[in-house]
Amino acid sequence: MTITHGFELLREHDLAEADSTARLYRHVRTGAELLSLINDDENKAFGIVFRTPPPDSTGVAHILEHSVFCGSRKYPLKKPLIELARGSLATFLNAITSPDRTSYPVASQNLQDFYNLIDVYLDAVFYPVLSRDTFEQEGWHYEVEERDAPFLYNGVVFNEMKGAFSSPEIVLDSWSAKLLTPDTVYSHDSGGDPKSIPDLTYAALKDFHRRYYHPSNARVFFYGDDDPAERLRLLDGWLAPFDRVAVESAIVLQPRFVEPRRSQHTYVAPADNGAPAKSFVQANWLLGEIDVAETYLGLIILENVLAGTPASPLYRALIDSRLGEAWAGSGLTVEFRQAVFSAGLRGVDAANVDKVEPLILDVLGALAAEGIDRSMVEASVNTIEFRRRENNTGSFPRGLQLMRRAVGAWLYDRDPIARLAFAAPLAAIKARLAAGERYFESLIQQYFLENPHRATVILRPDPEQAAREAAEERGRLDAVRAGMTAAERDALVENTRALKRLQETPDAPEALASIPSLALADIPRRNKPTPLELGRVLDTPVLYHDIATGGIVYLDLAIDLRRLPADLLPYVNLFARALLETGAGGQDVLTLSQRIGRSTGGIGLVPWSTATRTSEKFGAWLLLRGKAVPDRADELMAIIRDVLLEARLDKRDQVRTLVLEQKAAIDAALMQQAAAYAGTRVGASLHQAGWATEQISGVSSVDFARRLADRVDSEWETVHADLERMRRILVNRATMVVNVTTDAASWRGFEPQLARFLDGLPASADTIPVAWNVSEYPPGEGLIVPSEVNAVGKAANVYRLGFGESGAAHVIAGHLSTTWLWDKIRVQGGAYGAGISFDVVSGVVTYFSYSDPNLLATLDVYDRTADFLRSVTLTESDVTRSIIGTIGAIDQYELPDTKGYSSMGRYLVGTTEDHRQRVRDEVLATTVADFRNFAELFAATAAHGNVAVVGSAEAIEAANRERPGFLQVSRLL
Numbered sequence: 001m002t003i004t005h006g007f008e009l010l011r012e013h014d015l016a017e018a019d020s021t022a023r024l025y026r027h028v029r030t031g032a033e034l035l036s037l038i039n040d041d042e043n044k045a046f047g048i049v050f051r052t053p054p055p056d057s058t059g060v061a062h063i064l065e066h067s068v069f070c071g072s073r074k075y076p077l078k079k080p081l082i083e084l085a086r087g088s089l090a091t092f093l094n095a096i097t098s099p100d101r102t103s104y105p106v107a108s109q110n111l112q113d114f115y116n117l118i119d120v121y122l123d124a125v126f127y128p129v130l131s132r133d134t135f136e137q138e139g140w141h142y143e144v145e146e147r148d149a150p151f152l153y154n155g156v157v158f159n160e161m162k163g164a165f166s167s168p169e170i171v172l173d174s175w176s177a178k179l180l181t182p183d184t185v186y187s188h189d190s191g192g193d194p195k196s197i198p199d200l201t202y203a204a205l206k207d208f209h210r211r212y213y214h215p216s217n218a219r220v221f222f223y224g225d226d227d228p229a230e231r232l233r234l235l236d237g238w239l240a241p242f243d244r245v246a247v248e249s250a251i252v253l254q255p256r257f258v259e260p261r262r263s264q265h266t267y268v269a270p271a272d273n274g275a276p277a278k279s280f281v282q283a284n285w286l287l288g289e290i291d292v293a294e295t296y297l298g299l300i301i302l303e304n305v306l307a308g309t310p311a312s313p314l315y316r317a318l319i320d321s322r323l324g325e326a327w328a329g330s331g332l333t334v335e336f337r338q339a340v341f342s343a344g345l346r347g348v349d350a351a352n353v354d355k356v357e358p359l360i361l362d363v364l365g366a367l368a369a370e371g372i373d374r375s376m377v378e379a380s381v382n383t384i385e386f387r388r389r390e391n392n393t394g395s396f397p398r399g400l401q402l403m404r405r406a407v408g409a410w411l412y413d414r415d416p417i418a419r420l421a422f423a424a425p426l427a428a429i430k431a432r433l434a435a436g437e438r439y440f441e442s443l444i445q446q447y448f449l450e451n452p453h454r455a456t457v458i459l460r461p462d463p464e465q466a467a468r469e470a471a472e473e474r475g476r477l478d479a480v481r482a483g484m485t486a487a488e489r490d491a492l493v494e495n496t497r498a499l500k501r502l503q504e505t506p507d508a509p510e511a512l513a514s515i516p517s518l519a520l521a522d523i524p525r526r527n528k529p530t531p532l533e534l535g536r537v538l539d540t541p542v543l544y545h546d547i548a549t550g551g552i553v554y555l556d557l558a559i560d561l562r563r564l565p566a567d568l569l570p571y572v573n574l575f576a577r578a579l580l581e582t583g584a585g586g587q588d589v590l591t592l593s594q595r596i597g598r599s600t601g602g603i604g605l606v607p608w609s610t611a612t613r614t615s616e617k618f619g620a621w622l623l624l625r626g627k628a629v630p631d632r633a634d635e636l637m638a639i640i641r642d643v644l645l646e647a648r649l650d651k652r653d654q655v656r657t658l659v660l661e662q663k664a665a666i667d668a669a670l671m672q673q674a675a676a677y678a679g680t681r682v683g684a685s686l687h688q689a690g691w692a693t694e695q696i697s698g699v700s701s702v703d704f705a706r707r708l709a710d711r712v713d714s715e716w717e718t719v720h721a722d723l724e725r726m727r728r729i730l731v732n733r734a735t736m737v738v739n740v741t742t743d744a745a746s747w748r749g750f751e752p753q754l755a756r757f758l759d760g761l762p763a764s765a766d767t768i769p770v771a772w773n774v775s776e777y778p779p780g781e782g783l784i785v786p787s788e789v790n791a792v793g794k795a796a797n798v799y800r801l802g803f804g805e806s807g808a809a810h811v812i813a814g815h816l817s818t819t820w821l822w823d824k825i826r827v828q829g830g831a832y833g834a835g836i837s838f839d840v841v842s843g844v845v846t847y848f849s850y851s852d853p854n855l856l857a858t859l860d861v862y863d864r865t866a867d868f869l870r871s872v873t874l875t876e877s878d879v880t881r882s883i884i885g886t887i888g889a890i891d892q893y894e895l896p897d898t899k900g901y902s903s904m905g906r907y908l909v910g911t912t913e914d915h916r917q918r919v920r921d922e923v924l925a926t927t928v929a930d931f932r933n934f935a936e937l938f939a940a941t942a943a944h945g946n947v948a949v950v951g952s953a954e955a956i957e958a959a960n961r962e963r964p965g966f967l968q969v970s971r972l973l
Helices: 060-069 080-086 109-127 134-137 157-165 168-180 204-213 228-239 293-307 312-321 348-372 374-390 398-410 423-434 437-451 465-482 486-504 509-514 568-582 589-599 630-648 652-672 674-683 688-697 700-714 716-730 744-759 808-816 820-828 856-863 865-871 876-890 896-909 912-922 928-933 935-944 955-960
Strands: 007-015 020-027 035-037 044-051 092-095 101-108 141-143 153-154 218-224 261-268 279-288 326-333 339-348 453-462 533-537 540-546 554-560 602-611 618-628 736-740 780-784 791-798 833-839 845-850 946-951 968-971
Touching: 007 035, 007 228, 007 293, 007 744, 007 791, 020 044, 020 109, 020 228, 020 465, 020 589, 035 228, 044 109, 044 398, 060 101, 060 134, 060 204, 080 092, 080 109, 080 808, 080 876, 092 856, 101 398, 134 141, 134 157, 134 168, 134 204, 134 486, 141 486, 141 589, 153 157, 153 465, 157 568, 168 261, 168 279, 168 339, 168 453, 168 652, 218 228, 218 279, 218 398, 228 423, 228 896, 261 465, 279 326, 279 348, 279 437, 293 312, 293 326, 293 339, 293 374, 293 423, 293 437, 293 630, 293 968, 312 326, 312 348, 312 652, 326 652, 339 652, 339 955, 348 437, 348 453, 374 589, 398 630, 398 865, 423 437, 437 968, 486 820, 533 744, 540 744, 540 896, 554 630, 554 744, 568 602, 568 618, 568 630, 568 700, 568 716, 568 780, 589 630, 602 630, 602 688, 602 896, 618 630, 618 688, 618 736, 618 896, 630 744, 652 674, 652 716, 674 688, 674 791, 674 946, 700 716, 716 736, 736 896, 780 955, 791 935, 808 820, 808 865, 808 876, 808 912, 808 928, 820 833, 820 845, 820 856, 820 865, 845 935, 856 935, 865 928, 876 912, 928 935, 946 955, 955 968
Parallel strands: 035 218, 261 453, 540 736, 780 946, 780 968
Antiparallel strands: 007 020, 020 035, 044 101, 044 218, 092 101, 141 153, 279 339, 279 453, 326 339, 533 540, 554 618, 554 736, 602 618, 791 845, 791 946, 833 845
């Protein structure tokens, strides 16, 4: 046995699917396993993963994940991760708690930065301080300011999970896991149930770390172009001080059910939103362990067959049944020990609740008996193959996506490389299909129809539940208080004050100096320009980016929304979906969807509004994005032509379905993305681009979507006419911009195809942008949703207040987010997060918080930002860290398609390479004096800013009692 830096090589594999050499090692001394992927990707990735089976729903694994980053042996700061981020070029920096594991992944393009990240992460997980103060801050504590005051719960994770459990989708998934896997760790809420979190003790937290955060329980992952031998040497230095121990962390299997199960529960429903709240129904199957690579990939393809597209038979049957408003369920989950499949409906009337599960079974039975449409199978096989070969992970590093897949087998002592090597199992599946085998039908028969391990959960609305749960929590707190002596209550008051004093005490300079950081000399002075050729095809501007894309043509069409009358803006999201999901010409939605799946890597549309540097000052576009391999690019163009010119916007039933799904999606987003809605609303009066975003997808779209659901039936002719009017205005090559990203050889073949496509589109040069009358919104709004926490937004347009553009604004906004706002709103206030954004094109400064137990206290922090900047003591090192963190955001790693897409965005905004470089120069030149100078800008924001809060009725009403008339109140849900 050959030992290299303490590791023995278990297996080496040429992983062509990831352009990598894969080596699987075991550390001889501790038993830790290492998967090392060696390739040419400069976006290096690292992760360490521990099996952490939670014993209950107290959130111990989640709270520990937060707590290890609150000081460690080498880095005895209160927030080393945040300080590290300030001086890092990291392309990913986070930690993730899952139902049976805790993962600590990082990524960076800079080698020294990469090593710095690994050093801080490994010291955090192996040698955390884990003080009681940390436990109380990140987990929970009794908060009481005076002896006679009522007790409160506070803590970052406690408030985060209060926000999470406000979402009925989270509640549905929680009950589904409890019913489907009652005898395993998956029946517990690893993030923590707010009702159970206060049962967690400090001793239990420390014991959980002692038991599971050991190298013998670790899987470690490396990916990228760093030295593979140095990986072993570096890691051995961390692992060698430990001895091998037996860690009891195995994830037990759920015993199989002999018959299906069913349960009913409730969720917090609005007291009154003008219509009765409806139910959720979700059927869940435990599919079991998936050890065979072919079956693993086969089930992934089957999921796409069943529910991956608007025309998929299970998805279509549920939606077309009109038993509910939208799909519910997470589909296939294969990342845990036993695979799960979930499907159902949300927005189900009480009379239809018992009809959903039989419909699902009928559809599956018919597919198994009668066969699946061959075109649907072909489209799904192509879709999954395209995704795997492209490996397009967006902004998420490719290496970490591969780690996530590998861990889905590795954590359960199965081969991690098998999950990554998809070519052979894909070939085997294709061979089965070519031989005429009913492969996917047999999977349905085996894993669904002959599988009695099914659990169906019904979640009914309960308008009284919020008040009942609040009373239960108050009763529990009052009982604790009543059981304490006066001396004990005094001690608790002192504990609350002591924790706040500790939180307000800055770290010692020597502690801050311990955090590794790059130097300004390590930062490139120049931006990396994206290749760009500007041309015209017919009368349409065409942007071409000569970039190696792995044999894929990426196409973007920017469709100008400025030509639309303002009354049509709220239709944009519906119009975008209707183009792809109503059929086209003689093709119904099934045929069109299969055609897209067979011939392309996908087509999608997304709206985008932004301030610009052009004479018009703002722009709004509907961005159509498509991709295909070069020999199918002509078909991609033909499909896009068909959907633009021949989409069946007259199909009332399909449009009604889309409207109901849009309404359901908005209702879900209001709970899960409250901060985004608050931010959009608060900026709507500050710039025309913000107003347009608000009309298309903000709070204004909520009521429009609800009214539209009725209008499709009562005013269909008007709705249809509006959609057709949008098409006549928007489908105009003279107002479009085309963006193409591919290699030169592919472009030579694609350019004439593009010319033929554009020649077939209408062209009218006499259209001009429409002048929209931008409406003003109240300066203070309280938008009520059934939640116990809030999203608090405040914004101002500082250009209107006399301030000018400066690249230093990026640095200062980043510094405020990671210091002042983090400390006051998250650490001391208990919110899950807070920050500030500065749009230097529009001049809009926006504060935001989320899962925030406070409202006025948070606004007070926002308004004291100027005082902080005037009085804060900053060293050159502080400023340097913030500059480097800002450059890291500017230089975010981009995949080839994103490089071209970002370049198009800059073109549409009017940002030149010279301007980009000027901003970079100003960022790099930021000084302590700039921080002082910006104090006046934030003082003006405090005095003139608008406020929007999406949150609890109790918090909003309390704010208005303290400051009468401060918030104009309306109910969103």
